[in-house]
Amino acid sequence: MLIRRASPDDLPLIRALEQQAETAAHWASREYDALFSPDAPRRVALVAADESSAPHLHGFVLARCGVGEWEIENVVVAKEQRQRGLGAALVGALLGLAREAAVTSVLLEVRQSNIAARKLYEKLGFSEIGRRPGYYREPPEDALILKISISVP
Ligand SMILES: CC(C)(COP(=O)(O)OP(=O)(O)OC[C@H]1O[C@@H](n2cnc3c(N)ncnc32)[C@H](O)[C@@H]1OP(=O)(O)O)[C@@H](O)C(=O)NCCC(=O)NCCS
Numbered sequence: 001m002l003i004r005r006a007s008p009d010d011l012p013l014i015r016a017l018e019q020q021a022e023t024a025a026h027w028a029s030r031e032y033d034a035l036f037s038p039d040a041p042r043r044v045a046l047v048a049a050d051e052s053s054a055p056h057l058h059g060f061v062l063a064r065c066g067v068g069e070w071e072i073e074n075v076v077v078a079k080e081q082r083q084r085g086l087g088a089a090l091v092g093a094l095l096g097l098a099r100e101a102a103v104t105s106v107l108l109e110v111r112q113s114n115i116a117a118r119k120l121y122e123k124l125g126f127s128e129i130g131r132r133p134g135y136y137r138e139p140p141e142d143a144l145i146l147k148i149s150i151s152v153p
Contacts, residue, residue: 001058001086003093006045008036013057014047017076023114025074035062044070046093048077048086061090063098063106070098072108075117087120095124099150106150109143111136121146 006014011032018024034040041064048059059077063070072094077087098106109132110117126146135143 001048001050003046003048003089006035006047006060009055010045010047010049010057010060011035013055014045014060017057017060017078018074020079021076023111023117024076027074041065043073044094044097046090046097048081048090059086059090061094063094065101065103068102068104070094070103070106072106075120082116087116088123091120091124095148095150103150105147107145107147109135109145112142112144118144118146121148124148 015029015032018026035043035045043062043064045060045062047057050056050058057078058081059075061072061075063072072091075087075091077090095106106126107129108121108126110121112131126148128144129147130145132143132145134140
């Protein structure tokens with residue numbers, strides 16, 4: 001399995017993974033289609049790909065790149081591949097790129113009830129810096145704001 005940058009050809013498989021994950025952030029197809037357009041906000045998208053046979057994705061992570069600060073917008077691992085370290089590998093690879101880009105912090109929002117995601121981020125060193133009451137819909141729920149500070153080598 002290889003973690004690499006996503007390409008436009010990966011978009012159908014990225015969308016399929018996202019749609020199978022109830023707790024993932026859900027985007028409209030036009031938002032995915034715009035990911036690689038020249039005037040889109042700068043983002044990093046990484047995929048965990050199995051390229052030994054037919055192209056197959058086991059997970060992805062997507063982040064928006066601001067000046068000095070990145071925001072993780074989504075991370076999904078295929079159900080059959082969970083709890084084997086792949087989520088940590090994907091987010092860890094993203095943090096490595098952030099460090100190389102001299103980014104000082106990476107932020108994200110997560111549903112309070114999303115224990116799997118919270119454990120993943122906690123393991124990687126994120127800590128809670130705030131809460132947005134009632135931020136999520138269907139069902140309504142608070143968002144926790146998590147952050148990791150990155151030390152530049
Ligand atoms: C969140 C998600 C990406 C985690 O991926 P993963 O590949 O299973 O995570 P990892 O195997 O790297 O696990 C990282 C840590 O989280 C813990 N963890 C993962 N899933 C867990 C679960 N269901 N319950 C408790 N802890 C869990 C692992 O045990 C591990 O900690 P450890 O090393 O101390 O054991 C995956 O569950 C997922 O795709 N969920 C649906 C989409 C989603 O909710 N995304 C987050 C949006 S903010």
